[in-house]
Structures are given as C-alpha cells and as structure tokens.
Amino acid sequence: MDYLIRFSQSHETFRLPEIQALAVIEGIDLKVISYSLESPFCIVHLPSATAARRLIQRSILAMSVHELWGAGADLAAVHAAVCATTPHLWADYATCSFKFTLDSYQGSRSAADKIRLINAFSYLGFAGPIQMRNPDEEFVLFEDWPLNSTPLGIADPTYCYFGRFLGAGARDLPKRLDLKKRRYISTTSMDAELALVTANLALAAPGKIVYDPFVGTGSFPIACAQFGAVTFGSDIDGRSIRGDEKKKTLRGNFEQYGLLAGLGGMFTADLTNSPIRRAPLRHDGDGATGRIFDAIVCDPPYGVREGLRVLGVRDPEKSPWIIPKGKEMYKDPDFVPPRKPYSFLAMLDDILHFAAQTLVDNGRVSFWMPTANDEEQEIPVPAHPYLETVSVCTQVFNKWSRRLITYRRIPDNEVDPEAMKSREETIYVGKSADELNPFRKAYFNKFEN
Amino acid sequence: MKVLTLNFLTCAVKTCKSSSDSFPLHPKDAELASDDVEVNPQLLVNLLPRIDWNALRTTSTELGFPQLPEQPPTAEELGADEKVLKDLHSLLIETQIMEGKLVCGHCGHEYAIREGIANFLLPSHLV
Ligand SMILES: C[S@@+](CC[C@H](N)C(=O)[O-])C[C@H]1O[C@@H](n2cnc3c(N)ncnc32)[C@H](O)[C@@H]1O
Ligand SMILES: [Zn+2]
Helix, strand or coil, rough: CCEEEECCCCHHHHHHHHHHHHHHCCCCEEEEEECCCCCCCEEEEEECHHHHHHCCCCCCEEEEEEEEEEECCCCCHHHHHHHHHHHHHHHHHHCCCCCEEEEECCCCCHHHHHHHHHCCCCHHCCCCCCCCCCCCCCEEEECCCCCHHHCCCCCCCCCCEEEEEEEEEEEEEEHHCCCCCCCCCCCCCCHHHHHHHHHHHHHCCCCCCEECCCCCHHHHHHHHHHHCEEEEEEECCCHHCCCCCCCCHHHHHHCCCCCCHEEEEEECCCCHCCCEECCCCCCCCCCCCCCCCCEEECCCCCCCCCCCECCCCCCCCCCCCCCHHHHHHCCCCCCCCEEEECCHHHHHHHHHHHHHHHHHEEEEEEEEEECCCHHHHCCCCCCECCCEEEEEEEEEEECCEEEEEEEEEHHHHCHHHHHHHCCCCCCCCCHHHHHHHHHHHHHHHCCCC | CCCHHCCECCCCHHHHHHCCCHHHCEEEEEEEEEECCCCHHHHHHHHHHHHHHHHHHHHHHHCCCCCCCCCCCCHHHHHCHHHHHHHHHHHHEEEEEEEEEEECCCCCCCEECCCCCCCCCCCHHHC
8 A cells, every 4th residue: 555654844855765764674665656855745655554653653754654545636636536445444434533634735724724625525434523632543634735825825735645644753752862951962963853863874773783983972872772772982082972070971961861771882092093893804704704883873073173183193204202202101191192184085985994894784884974065066975895875865054065975884795896906095195184174175265166 | 891892892003903912902900890781682692793702701701700601602592591691791781891901912002991981092103
C-alpha cells in the first residue's frame, strides 16, 4: 500500500536521506513514489502499516505518517480515488471513535469551509462517536497550497491527499536535547535537531558503537546515545571534555539526560596523531582486523576563528628551540604540546582515511563541512576509494553553506583495486592558515572573487 | 576510562604503530573504580569480534583480575551463560581507570589519565 509522509518544511535536503537511513536501520523496503523539496508531502510504498509506524518513529524531520486513501489535483479526484480503492476498509472504522482534521499547507480555510470539506466524506459511513481528544482513529485531509495563497487570493490548493493517521515522528526529541537547557555547551555545539538528524543518517541504534574525533562538548555522542548507541569521543582540547570539572562537563550532559549508559569513553587526542588502533588498508584484508566502529560522526574545525591546528612545530628551522624544550618539559603535567597550522582539505582526507580503516563493513561516516554558495568557490565533496557517498545535505546561510556528507564503508572486496593505487597522493602545501584552508580564505574575502 | 576503551587504543607515536609491543598500552599506578551500568547483551555481542582478546587478557591480568580463558566466548555462549556475560560486562564496561598512566611497551612513552580522561597529545619530538 502507499503511505503519505508529512514532513516539516525545513532542512529540506535532509528529509529524504533521513527517511532512507531509517529504512536501513529498520530493515524496511522503502520505495519513494513522489517527493519534492518544495512540498511537505511525500508518497512512499511500504510493506505494511506497522512498517510505516516503525519507519517514522525516530524521524526528526517527518511529523507523521498516514495510510493513503486517495490523492488528486482537486477534491473531486480525491473522493473518486477513495471510492475506487478503499470501500473494503470502511467497515473497519464503522463504530470506533474518530475525528477528521484539515491540514492546509500554506493555505487557510474558514470554519464553514472546514465543516463543508469534512462533511463531504460522510459517505464513508463512520457511525462511531466523534472525539477530538485521543480518538481511536484520525483521518486527515491534506491540502498543498501555493506560496502566499491567502494574500494572493488563490481559490484552490494545487494538490490534495486523504489518509488515516498511523504514527508520529520524534519531533519532541530536539526539545528534549535543546541546547538552551543543556548544562554545558560552547559556541560550536551542534544544535539538537541537526545533531539528531546526523545520528539518524549515521544509523545510530542500540548496541552500535559510534565515535566523534572532534567531540567538543559532545553534541553528536549525546544524540547517538539518545538512540541507544554507545559513544566514544576525543578532542585535541581536553578542556572541552572536562569543562569546569564540576557540573558543566561533557559527562554532566550525559547525566542530565539520563544517558550515561551510552557514554563509552572520552579522551584527549589529535586526529592526525590518533591512538585508535587500526590496520593498514589492503584489498586482500580479512575485512575485520582493526575495524571497531559502526559510525563516525563529527563537525571538524573550520579554522575560521582560529586557524586549524594539529600537533607539531610550524617552522622547526625558524624556531629550533621548541623541540628541545618539549623534550625537557613534556613530563610536566601542565606542558602544552606545540601545534602547527594544517590544511582543511588534508584534514577531511584524514577523516575519510581514518573512517575507511576503522569502520566495519557498511558502517557510516557523517561529517559536516562548510562551503561557499558561489559555485566557483565551492569545495568539492571529498572522495575515498573505500567509501561510497550516501547523501549530501545542505544547510544554506546567507553567504555560505554547510553540508552534511554521509558515506558508507564498502567491503574490501568491492573496492576497485585500481582506485586505491590511483588515489593521488595529494600533498597540501602552504604554511599560512589561508593558504591551507580555501574556506577560511573565501570567508575572510567575504566570498567575493 | 573503561577497560573497553583501552582495548581500542595503541601508542599515538607513528613509528610505534608497526610494533606489536605498542599494543595494548600497559596501565601503571592505576586507580580503579567501578560504575554501575545495566548489562547490554546486544552491545557485548556486537563488541565481541572487535575486541582483541589477547590484549584484553593482558590488560585484565595487569589490572589484577583473574586470568581470562585463552579463547573469547562465542556469541552463543554469551547468550546462554549469564555469568560469562556479566563478567565480561563488569570487566569491559563497568571497570574504569580513574587515575594513573598508560605506558607504551615499545617507546616507553607514558600517557597520563586524570579523572578518567587519558591524554594522548604528543610533544613535538614524537610527532
Ligand atoms: C566545530 S567543533 C566541534 C564541536 C562539537 N560538535 C560540539 O558539539 O561541541 C571542533 C572541535 O574540534 C577540535 N579540534 C580542533 N583540531 C583538532 C584536531 N587536530 N584533532 C582533534 N580535535 C580537534 C576543537 O577543539 C573543537 O572542539
Ligand atoms: Zn610508543
């Protein structure tokens, strides 16, 4: 049967990838019949109503799912479809309590119109009590109106759907994890809604093991733990994990939400000198050794406010005293190891390579990266022979955008043997932050050529 | 830091990666604590193939726990024997190193653990 998903009309490019990821998590065969970025209504084919409820239950961007009884360009077409395909279902709802609702997207109807539209369904013969609160069944007439239809005086919607409500998404979760009420956050904490969507795209689920190598205050691990995963994280800045060492700590956030069972372990580390064990990539690998994680999720540093940095000395010739001083001092608990600027593109490549080495087969890596809106300055989607791009979602701001890119770790025996060989050893030269980071450079040039 | 985490970590020094002596890291002056965490059988079954069993045996002995069997339990054994499940859970998930050091058996570098958080940042001569 066909089902109607009622999306929220926001984060449009994230919606379908989220639903497709949920279908993978739930092992549901999902076929998209019609979908458009401009509309909150999506028609899908699913094996059953139970599958529809399961598909939607942890969706952040879908509000509800409905058994689709009819659709068409006008109400007459909807009624014709309902009468042609659903009479065998009507008797099932003859005596239960029920209500009818009208959902007019970008449109409005007078109270009198609403009653008229609903009464037009009286032929269904529902004789049970009408109950506005918690009815046994809810039937919804959806209308898709053009933008500004009320001020423009447009008389009719462009499309209508009629369906039986089956289940709701998880629109309450972003409120539960709202940053405004979280104990410990920083300027780069990821907002709860997008962190949860990221967790869905990464297929976080009970028993899964997830890692964030740029963990900061822990937004992604928290979202993944909310879905039952056990999470690990690290950051080059140990203070971001420790917080004030009292209540405002990463651990405190897990505590606040009752998610401590999902807190695996956090440590201080630089991704480019990571202590995580891994085996070199090889075509004839056993497909298992060193592969630890089901998912890697992160928001790597953009290097805008502060240049992107990794461990090391920027210019050992110009400052030859740094290394000997470190040798002498490094055992001091207060020693802060020197850092050098690093290339943003090299960091993205490091993340992909790390993911290829540590993800189990079909495991996912989802990361955020900024780019310019202008096509000429756009940063291409990074590629790796062991990773297949699953989805690219974009959140557009005024002058720049950020993308959430998700990849799947393909099994070793599916990797093109030539691809790894021909993988160009791109060496990113340059020493200044701008030379190393095309996004930072465009940002400070205000995205003008 | 959980014993489980220790099983995922080797020395951060690049030249140590190829040496089998750099894994597992050896706890030194470790102060242990035990968290109360609900048993998660699904997690343990998923973890089983990802754990380096020999390394876990070493760690367990070094922390003063009874010697683990030579072979890891199978997923079926985990499902059938509650004691095996609970023991593994208590070692991997509940046992925490709160303070102390982790020492690389190859280069001797010591990584400090403070309040359960280990620090793997390296001085420049080791990067
Ligand atoms: C955009 S923030 C991520 C914020 C995080 N998602 C949160 O919810 O708080 C990037 C983080 O990467 C860390 N970082 C920067 N360079 C790093 C490196 N070389 N290795 C590991 N972490 C690094 C920064 O300290 C910062 O906490
Ligand atoms: Zn070492």
